[in-house]
Amino acid sequence: MSRKVLMKGNEAVAEAAIRAGCKLFFGYPITPQTDLSEYMAKQMPNRGGLSLQAESEIAAINMVLGASASGARVMTSSSSPGISLKGEGISYIVGSDLPCVIVNVQRGGPGLGGIQPAQSDYFQATKALGHGDMHLIVLAPANIQEMAILTGEAFDLADIYRTPVMILADGALGQMMEPVDFAAKPVRVLPEKTWVCNGHQNKRPMNIVNSLYIQPEELEQKNIERFERYKKIEETEVKYEEYLTDDAEIVVVAYGITARIARTAVNLARAEGIKAGLHRPITLYPFPKKRLNKLADKVDIFLSVELNMGQMIDDIKLAIECKKPVKHFGRTGGVMPVPEEILDNIRRLAK
Amino acid sequence: MYNKKIIIIAGHYGCGKTNIAVNLAAELAKEGQAVSIVDLDIVNPYFRTADNNKMLTSFGVDTILPEFANTNVDIPSLPVRFKSIFVSDRTAIIDVGGDDDGAVVLGGYAKDIINTGYEMYFVYNKYRPSIADVNNAYYMMLAIEHSSKLKFDGIINNSNLGEETTTDDILSALPDAKKLAEISGKPLFTTTALKRLKQELITTAPDENFIFIDDITKKIF
Incomplete structure (x- = not known):
């Protein structure tokens, strides 16, 4: 018997969060x-x-800040305008x-x-989720x-990196259903949270969680x-998946739901004798720069397919x-490309 | 089965109601019945009967859909022609929204539905975690009956894991479906399975009552 269950993407994220020890969720529909x-x-x-359903997205994210400062595993979720x-x-x-x-279960904008x-x-998600010099780890x-x-x-x-991490999904991944096996998650060694504001009881120096620094040098x-942590993230946490890139002359780069449509298009192209391959970034920050740079030495042309x-x-x-x-080839407004549209672009570029 | 004017397909969201409703509509239409299918999902604006509009229309099925189905209006509304099912000669298959929330809309028309004559079926999918436990599934049945002000006539066991479903998955869900029938006192009407599993299932479980269906879910890749 299967230990898999059939779930919607949105449900699977929620269930996985609870299983990961998420104790607090603040959201807004x-x-x-x-x-x-x-x-x-x-x-x-x-x-x-x-x-807890907060009174607004702004309230929800600030509840996340407070809960995280107290040491809890905490999550919030929304879709584009809410983010x-x-x-x-x-x-x-x-x-x-x-x-x-x-x-972020993305929907059409702006x-x-x-x-x-x-x-x-x-x-x-990757450049400007907030003001200041900052990144988030972005998983797709x-x-x-x-x-x-x-x-x-x-x-x-x-x-591990004391940073917010974003799951960048989209309306299709949120709504569609597929089998899930929750037991498959890898186990990592986690640092102790010595910085937590949970009451020092006169047994340790107090912790302060703060983002205001009066002295310019201190800030x-x-x-x-x-940024030293970001450097470590860029060196160690890059994830991607490739399909038929070994001998590829044209490489489609796509992430998330689009990568699945692109994969079908790559198969269709191969059936026509076009040497197409697929590079799918799983981490959008850190972006798989090194690998793409290496691919560029042997590939003739890249096609970025995005919604x-x-x-x-x-x-x-x-x-x-x-x-x-x-x-680039993209559709917007909530329109999903069909594999044949991507194939047309591959054909055109392969000439 | 299927001899009343209105056939209602209800259940937990994501259990496969639309798939069952669309398959049933196509089947009855192919047999020569005059059929309407009503998309009454006021809960979720995705994966609608409307996705199969073309196919259904080609079989002569009359599709009664919310005006804005599959657009960016995120408040699914009742189809304007909904009430025509109470005066039409056609058999109407109603694809209800998920859970007791989705069944609320039936409650508003319960009198008309009862007067016209109906059958209501609960779709069970053991692989949906929220109703995997038969007690939770039974509770869901009661909640839907409560909000729809209607009673179930039977259970359709649609236990599946989507495209990956194996014969084993179907067989290992049978005891749960039977238990649900026992607890609820409603007959297990049938077990559905994809047509590609037909040969294997009728050889391994010749005594079970299967209906073999197509997967009509919108494919994007």
Whole structure:
């Protein structure tokens, strides 16, 4: 008998979070993420946790800050417009060196946009989720099993590097159903949280969680320390998956749900004798720069396929130092490309 | 089975209601019945009957869908032609939204539905964790009956893991489905399985009552 269960992406993230020891969830409903909050609201009271619908996304992210400072594993989730509202709080969390998990089940934008899937928050997630010199670790699952595994990983990475970690999903991954096996998560060694504000009881010096530094030199030092951690993240935490890249002349670069459509397109191209391959970044920050740069030495051309007007394409160009041409194909507004559309682009570039 | 004017397919969300409803509509239409299918999902705006509009229409099924299905209006509304099922000669298959929340809309029309004559089936999927425990599934049945103000006539065991489903997965869910029938006092009407498992299932479990169906879920890759 299978130990797998059939779950929606949103449910799988919620279940994986609870299994990872997430005790506190602060959310605010927004389509296409609401099933996640709903699952938390139903499950948390029975499983030793608390799920609270805040009065707004802004309140929710600040509750996350407080809970994290107290040492709890904590998560919030939203969809694109709601993530924008959380921006200020996320910057404060980064500035306070606090771990937490933030889930963005992306929908079409800008503005209220639509409710169908998109990947148009790539820039926001990887470049500008808040003010100040900052990054988040950004994980991009491509199936429901990965939604679960990467959620568990996100909590571990957050604790190890004392940073927020974002799960960057989309409306399709949030809503679709696939089998999941929760036992498959890797185990990591976690540091003790010596910085937690949980009452010192006169037994240790007090801890202060804060993102305000009056002395410029002190603030600069904090930033330098944080960027040393980012450097370590970039050296050790890069994850990607490749398909048929060994002899590929054209490599499609795509992440998340788009990578699955692209994979079918690569198969169709191969059937026509076109040497196509697929590079799928799993971590968007840290971006698989080194690997792409190496690929660029033997590949003729790259095709970035995204559910946006062209965002990740910039990172690919930077990664390969413009050694080879990089083209973009994308659909937006919640429109999903079919494999044949991607195939047409591959054909055109392969000529 | 299927001799009343209205056939209601209800259950936990994600258990496969739309798949069952669409398959049933197509099957009855192929047999020559005049069929309407009603998308009454007011809970979730994704994965709708509307995804299969073209296929259903080609079989002569009359599709009654919310006006804004599959658009960016994120408040699914009742289809304007919904009430026509109470006066039409066609058999109406109602694809209800998930859980007791989705069944609330039935409650508002319970009188009309009862007067017209109905059968209501609970779709059970052992691999959906929230109803995997038969006691939770039974509780869900009661909750749906309460909010719909209607009674179930039987259970359709649709236990599956999507495309990956194996014969073993189907067979190991049978005892749970039978237990649910026992606890609830409602007959287990049938067990559904994908057509590709037909040969294996009828050889390994010749005494079980299976209906073999197509997977009509929207495929994007």
